[in-house]
Amino acid sequence: MRKVTVSILLIIVGGGILLTVSADENLVPSWIKNTALYYGQGNTSDTEFLNAIKFLIENNILIVELDLPECSGTAACIPGKVTRVVDGDTIEVYGKPVRFSLASAPEHNDVGGREATEFVKSICPIGSSAIVDEDDGQTQGSYGRIIALIHCNGINLNEAILENDHGYIITDFCKDSEFGNSDWAKKYGC
Numbered sequence: 001m002r003k004v005t006v007s008i009l010l011i012i013v014g015g016g017i018l019l020t021v022s023a024d025e026n027l028v029p030s031w032i033k034n035t036a037l038y039y040g041q042g043n044t045s046d047t048e049f050l051n052a053i054k055f056l057i058e059n060n061i062l063i064v065e066l067d068l069p070e071c072s073g074t075a076a077c078i079p080g081k082v083t084r085v086v087d088g089d090t091i092e093v094y095g096k097p098v099r100f101s102l103a104s105a106p107e108h109n110d111v112g113g114r115e116a117t118e119f120v121k122s123i124c125p126i127g128s129s130a131i132v133d134e135d136d137g138q139t140q141g142s143y144g145r146i147i148a149l150i151h152c153n154g155i156n157l158n159e160a161i162l163e164n165d166h167g168y169i170i171t172d173f174c175k176d177s178e179f180g181n182s183d184w185a186k187k188y189g190c
Contacts, residue, residue: 027061073178075134082128082152088116088166090145091152093130099145101135102177102185103158105167116166123160124152136178149179159184 035052038044056062071077084092088105091098105116124130130152138147150157161167162184174180174190181190 028056032056071131071133073133073136075136075139075178076132076146076148077134078132078146078148080130080132082124082126082130084126085117085121085124088113088120088161091120091124091130091150091157093132096132097145098132098150099142099147100158100161100167101138101147101149101179102170102173102190103161103167103188104170105161112166116161119161119164119166120157123155124150124157128153137176137180138173138178149182156184159188162188 032052032055035044035049039046039049053062078093078096080093082091082093083095086092086097087108089100089103105120106113108114108117130150132146133149133151135147135149141147158179162169169185169188169190171189174185177185177190179185
C-alpha cells in the first residue's frame with residue numbers, strides 16, 4: 001500500500017504555516033472520490049464535500065498535521081480563537097485581553113491608531129486561530145491584559161505591526177522581556 005503525502009506551505013504576510021496531508025492511496029473509498037469529482041464539476045454542495053473530508057479525517061484515512069509556532073519559556077501558552085481586535089496592539093482570545101509584548105501602536109483615536117487597528121484586523125480577523133505566548137518577564141500583565149508574543153494565522157503580530165510601520169518597539173522593557181533578544185525585537189531596537 002502506497003502512502004501519498006502532500007505538503008503545502010502557506011505564506012501569509014511575514015509568516016508561514018506548513019500543512020502536511022497524508023493518506024494511504026488504497027484506503028480512500030470510491031464514494032469519496034466520486035464526491036470530489038462531482039464537487040469539482042459543480043454537481044454537489046459544499047456541505048456534502050466537507051462531510052466527505054470530515055469522514056476521511058475522523059476515520060484516520062486522511063491525516064492532517066499543522067506545523068504551528070510553539071510557545072517558549074514557562075509562562076502561559078494559550079491557543080485559541082480571536083474574539084475581538086481591541087486596537088493596534090491588543091486583541092482578545094476567548095475574551096481574554098492580550099497586549100503585544102514589546103510592540104506598541106497608537107491609541108485608536110490618535111494619528112495612525114485606526115490604521116493600526118485595521119491592519120491587525122486584516123491579518124487577524126475575529127475567528128482566527130491564535131497562539132498567545134505569555135512573556136515570562138512580564139507575567140504581572142498590564143491593566144488586566146496578558147502581555148505576550150502573539151502568532152495569529154501563523155504571523156507574528158508583534159513583529160508585523162513594527163515591520164509595517166503601524167507601531168514602535170518599547171525599549172524600556174527589552175531587558176525584562178523574554179522576547180528582548182529575539183531577532184525581530186533586536187531588528188527594531190531592543
